[in-house]
Amino acid sequence: MTFKLKVPDIACQGCADTITQSLLNLEPSAKIQVDVSAKMVTVESATSSLENIKQAIISAGYKIE
Numbered sequence: 526m527t528f529k530l531k532v533p534d535i536a537c538q539g540c541a542d543t544i545t546q547s548l549l550n551l552e553p554s555a556k557i558q559v560d561v562s563a564k565m566v567t568v569e570s571a572t573s574s575l576e577n578i579k580q581a582i583i584s585a586g587y588k589i590e
């Protein structure tokens with residue numbers, strides 16, 4: 526399943542890397558794309574729920590719009 530989330534606090538590639546890493550900790554085989562200028566996170570996941578993905582992003586220190 527593919528999830529798209531808007532994360533307004535993404536400001537730079539460092540934010541993208543932090544979010545990517547926390548999502549990989551949740552699901553190592555997930556495919557993750559972070560668009561820094563659009564502040565969008567796209568997660569292609571086999572096993573994670575939207576709620577789990579949101580929690581991983583929140584615990585990395587970001588809010589979801």
Ligand SMILES: [Cu+2]
Nearest residue numbers: 536537539540
């Ligand atoms: Cu940043």
